[in-house]
Amino acid sequence: AQSVTQLDSQVPVFEEAPVELRCNYSSSVSVYLFWYVQYPNQGLQLLLKYLSGSTLVKGINGFEAEFNKSQTSFHLRKPSVHISDTAEYFCAGCRNTGFQKLVFGTGTRLLVSP
Amino acid sequence: ETGVTQSPTHLIKTRGQQVTLRCSSQSGHNTVSWYQQALGQGPQFIFQYYREEENGRGNFPPRFSGLQFPNYSSELNVNALELDDSALYLCASSSGRDRAEHGYTFGSGTRLTVV
Numbered sequence: 516a517q518s519v520t521q522l523d524s525q526v527p528v529f530e531e532a533p534v535e536l537r538c539n540y541s542s543s544v545s546v547y548l549f550w551y552v553q554y555p556n557q558g559l560q561l562l563l564k565y566l567s568g569s570t571l572v573k574g575i576n577g578f579e580a581e582f583n584k585s586q587t588s589f590h591l592r593k594p595s596v597h598i599s600d601t602a603e604y605f606c607a608g609c610r611n612t613g614f615q616k617l618v619f620g621t622g623t624r625l626l627v628s629p
Numbered sequence: 630e631t632g633v634t635q636s637p638t639h640l641i642k643t644r645g646q647q648v649t650l651r652c653s654s655q656s657g658h659n660t661v662s663w664y665q666q667a668l669g670q671g672p673q674f675i676f677q678y679y680r681e682e683e684n685g686r687g688n689f690p691p692r693f694s695g696l697q698f699p700n701y702s703s704e705l706n707v708n709a710l711e712l713d714d715s716a717l718y719l720c721a722s723s724s725g726r727d728r729a730e731h732g733y734t735f736g737s738g739t740r741l742t743v744v
Contacts, residue, residue: 519671547729558633558719558735559672566730605671614685615729616662617721619671 517542519608521620528627530598536591536623538606546608548589549617550580553603562604565589566611576600601627633722633736641742642710648741650705652720655734660684660725661703662733663695666717678703679725707741715743 522537540546547566551559563574570582580591589606603622609615634653642648654661660679664672674687678697692708701722707714717740721733 521671551735556737558635558737559721560735561732564730564732607671609729611729616674616677616685616687617664617672617729617733618674619664621669621671 517544517546517608517610517618519606519618519620521606521623523623524621525624525626528596528625530627530629531595533594534592534596534600534625536604536606536625538589538591538620540587540589540606540608542587542608542610545611547611547615548580548582549607550574550578550589550591551605551607551619552576553605553622555602559605562591596625596627598627598629600625633720633734635718635720635736635739637739638737639740639742641744644710644712644743646710647706647708648710650707650718650720650739650741652703652705652722652736654701654703654720654722658722658724658734659701660723660728661697661701662721662723663703663705664719664721665689665714666719666738667713668716672719675705710743712743715741717741 518541520539549564550562565582606620607617662677663675666672676686677684696704717738720736
């Protein structure tokens with residue numbers, strides 16, 4: 516069985532400050548990992564994904580994440596946030612072979628204030 | 630390239646009623662998955678359809694059922710609604726079964742409220 520844990524339910528940060536949103540996964544098989552963003556009253560938008568290869572993955576809107584197999588982590592980072600980054604962020608994973616269903620974490624609300 | 634369209638956007642139903650939610654997949658996508666997102670939670674996988682057949686199912690009771698049509702649009706049906714069914718229901722399409730690396734495109738969801 517797979518599980519995804521997001522350790523922080525809410526992360527407050529000031530505009531232009533760096534931010535890290537934490538995600539840990541548990542799986543007995545190799546996985547693909549994703550980060551999605553959800554703005555109010557909207558669906559999920561893919562920020563970035565890790566499939567294989569380089570452990571540092573760059574996504575849209577200046578976000579990046581690093582896959583760390585030994586620590587089973589896939590933390591999301593941005594060096595300088597904007598007010599418009601205020602949203603809910605979800606980490607998700609699925610096995611990389613066989614039937615693939617996305618398993619989501621509970622989400623982290625990023626609150627950016629001026 | 631059109632995205633994933635879901636209808637209706639909002640719905641209020643009474644406990645015990647039945648509801649049908651609809652989803653139009655992104656052009657070229659033949660696989661659709663449905664997720665339930667309760668308030669303050671992450672999305673939970675309900676089931677997936679590939680070429681009109683159920684391809685996998687999450688931990689949801691049989692009163693949650695679905696259909697996929699030849700044009701790859703899809704329906705989610707929920708019978709005997711319960712208060713706990715109140716949630717945002719998300720549809721996601723992808724370009725093939727077991728092709729998560731190609732990515733999923735999510736719709737904006739249907740907000741179902743059961744009273």
